[in-house]
Amino acid sequence: MSVVSAEFLSSCSLFSPSFQKQPRVFRRSNRRNSPPVLVAEMVRVPHVLTVAGSDSSAGAGIQADLKACAARGVYCSTVITAVTAQNTVGVQGVHAVPEDFVGEQLKSVLSDMPVDVVKTGMLPSEAIVQVLLQTLDEFHCQALVVDPVMVSTSGDVLAGPSILSSFREKLLPKADLVTPNLKEASALLGCPQIQTLADMRSAAKLIYNMGPQHVLIKGGDLPASSDAVDIFYDGETFYELCSSRIKTSNTHGTGCTLASSIAAELAKGFPMLPAIKVAKRYVETALDYSKDIVFGNGPQGPFDHVIKLKNNISSPSRKLVFNPDDLLLYAVTDSGMNRKWNRSITDAVKGAIEGGATIIQLREKDTDTRDFLQSAKSCLELCRSHGVPLIINDRIDVALACDADGVHVGQSDMPVSVVRALVGTEKIIGVSCKTPEQAEKAWMDSADYIGCGGVYPTNTKANNITVGLDGLKKVCLNSKLPVVAIGGIGISNAHSVIEIGVPNLKGVAVVSALFDTECVLTEARKLHAVLSDAAK
Numbered sequence: 001m002s003v004v005s006a007e008f009l010s011s012c013s014l015f016s017p018s019f020q021k022q023p024r025v026f027r028r029s030n031r032r033n034s035p036p037v038l039v040a041e042m043v044r045v046p047h048v049l050t051v052a053g054s055d056s057s058a059g060a061g062i063q064a065d066l067k068a069c070a071a072r073g074v075y076c077s078t079v080i081t082a083v084t085a086q087n088t089v090g091v092q093g094v095h096a097v098p099e100d101f102v103g104e105q106l107k108s109v110l111s112d113m114p115v116d117v118v119k120t121g122m123l124p125s126e127a128i129v130q131v132l133l134q135t136l137d138e139f140h141c142q143a144l145v146v147d148p149v150m151v152s153t154s155g156d157v158l159a160g161p162s163i164l165s166s167f168r169e170k171l172l173p174k175a176d177l178v179t180p181n182l183k184e185a186s187a188l189l190g191c192p193q194i195q196t197l198a199d200m201r202s203a204a205k206l207i208y209n210m211g212p213q214h215v216l217i218k219g220g221d222l223p224a225s226s227d228a229v230d231i232f233y234d235g236e237t238f239y240e241l242c243s244s245r246i247k248t249s250n251t252h253g254t255g256c257t258l259a260s261s262i263a264a265e266l267a268k269g270f271p272m273l274p275a276i277k278v279a280k281r282y283v284e285t286a287l288d289y290s291k292d293i294v295f296g297n298g299p300q301g302p303f304d305h306v307i308k309l310k311n312n313i314s315s316p317s318r319k320l321v322f323n324p325d326d327l328l329l330y331a332v333t334d335s336g337m338n339r340k341w342n343r344s345i346t347d348a349v350k351g352a353i354e355g356g357a358t359i360i361q362l363r364e365k366d367t368d369t370r371d372f373l374q375s376a377k378s379c380l381e382l383c384r385s386h387g388v389p390l391i392i393n394d395r396i397d398v399a400l401a402c403d404a405d406g407v408h409v410g411q412s413d414m415p416v417s418v419v420r421a422l423v424g425t426e427k428i429i430g431v432s433c434k435t436p437e438q439a440e441k442a443w444m445d446s447a448d449y450i451g452c453g454g455v456y457p458t459n460t461k462a463n464n465i466t467v468g469l470d471g472l473k474k475v476c477l478n479s480k481l482p483v484v485a486i487g488g489i490g491i492s493n494a495h496s497v498i499e500i501g502v503p504n505l506k507g508v509a510v511v512s513a514l515f516d517t518e519c520v521l522t523e524a525r526k527l528h529a530v531l532s533d534a535a536k
């Protein structure tokens with residue numbers, strides 16, 4: 001087993017205090033599925049090592065730490081100290097990992113991967129604590145967060161009293177932060193139950209005297225408190241950290257999550273108090289989001305660390321893969337036209353879908369954001385119930401807030417690569433392009449389709465250059481992405497557009513031809529018939 005020197009670690013690792021200032025520059029593949037290209041400069045990312053127990057129900061322990069670190073945007077490596085069989089009812093079994101093997105895991109990670117912060121959770125035996133202490137001596141980690149896990153919230157013992165003296169005498173003096181809950185603070189102090197904020201302050205001070213740099217007494221279990229109040233003590237000042245107490249039974253793993261999120265923020269370079277505040281707010285947000293999710297039959301459910309699980313419940317009919325054939329009849333709304341015809345956005349969209357529109361884009365340039373979001377939500381419901389994708393023009397924020405299927409951006413809007421980073425891999429991104437070069441760039445930046453035009457002169461867009469059928473054909477021939485034609489297209493000319501006969505021209509996008517008319521449904525129906533005929 002190789003042991004790496006402290007000099008080596010300090011020369012290569014994020015333990016160096018200046019690591020935050022190193023340039024974080026690298027280039028990677030522009031296409032989602034292609035292999036990485038030329039790495040100009042390597043980038044180190046913040047890294048937390050968690051030394052904790054596995055929880056089979058994945059609400060607490062190692063699994064909580066991994067999810068919390070992923071959600072907080074840091075890398076997390078894992079040293080497993082015990083495997084537990086547990087669920088929402090309680091802990092059915094505990095298998096401690098032999099201490100030698102805990103040591104092996106520690107060395108494997110620490111001798112190879114630069115770690116910023118070590119966070120400990122369940123350390124089920126005195127022998128494992130000893131191995132950890134030895135390793136910490138060898139590897140000189142810069143920040144150590146100790147969550148002194150002893151009893152699960154269900155009341156089951158995860159680490160017995162045998163660990164107490166080495167905690168008090170050896171581990172806590174090495175800790176930058178120790179985060180006991182009320183029961184753990186009493187156990188460390190060998191004192192009766194802690195029941196009030198005043199008790200928490202006294203406990204924080206007494207535990208501070210055991211040697212850690214900072215103490216956070218967690219008040220999740222404080223009786224009769226309407227807020228969730230934790231006490232932080234840095235040796236000089238007490239801070240009362242309050243958040244609203246979320247009414248939920250899904251609190252399994254809050255302690256592990258808080259400690260690993262604090263470690264994550266420390267790894268990013270935040271000082272202690274801001275790191276704790278950000279982590280506490282994250283726990284509160286995740287609990288609030290997860291308050292009504294149901295897992296298992298027991299009294300204590302897990303929560304959703306990634307704040308995402310409910311997205312897929314509300315949209316069972318959502319299509320996960322973009323189908324270019326959906327571009328056939330692409331209806332783009334216009335707030336001016338809706339006003340002129342005295343129609344709500346939703347009514348306009350309803351008519352378009354019922355008439356056969358295969359994809360909808362909301363292009364609301366002068367609608368208040370709040371009204372726009374509200375309309376987008378009701379259009380999304382409508383679209384989902386018909387299996388029609390909903391795209392939002394330009395407003396990435398609105399697209400994310402209503403969980404639309406995608407966004408469409410122009411050449412002077414946010415760059416596609418930035419949009420992709422913001423919206424993730426699942427959303428559809430469309431880009432307006434007039435030239436083969438722009439089409440190539442859209443493909444490189446991982447867009448899903450391009451809109452090419454104006455094919456014909458149009459009133460919908462001021463000072464828009466017309467590319468004509470020739471310009472459209474040139475772009476289509478040079479585009480690796482499917483294309484939808486736009487600009488002045490309607491019943492009279494849709495056929496000639498499709499007839500240019502390039503396979504990746506998948507359809508036409510229309511604004512006035514649908515929405516500047518008395519009956520959107522009728523016009524959509526007519527257009528759909530023309531396009532279906534032309535596509536044969």
Ligand SMILES: Nc1ncnc2c1ncn2[C@@H]1O[C@H](COP(=O)(O)OP(=O)(O)O)[C@@H](O)[C@H]1O
Pocket residue numbers: 153180181182218219220221228229230243244245246247248251253254255256258280283284287
């Ligand atoms: N219902 C709740 N609403 C909001 N925050 C909570 C709730 N329960 C616990 N917390 C917070 O979660 C963190 C973990 O605390 P706690 O549950 O006491 O630890 P443990 O899980 O180790 O017993 C603390 O910041 C606490 O204030």
Ligand SMILES: Cc1ncc(COP(=O)(O)O)c(N)n1
Pocket residue numbers: 052053054055060061062084121122149151152153158251252253254255256257
């Ligand atoms: C493996 C393991 N580690 C820690 C906890 C504590 O959970 P909580 O964060 O709810 O106190 C747990 N239940 N299981």
Ligand SMILES: [Mg+2]
Pocket residue numbers: 153220251252253254255
């Ligand atoms: Mg808890």
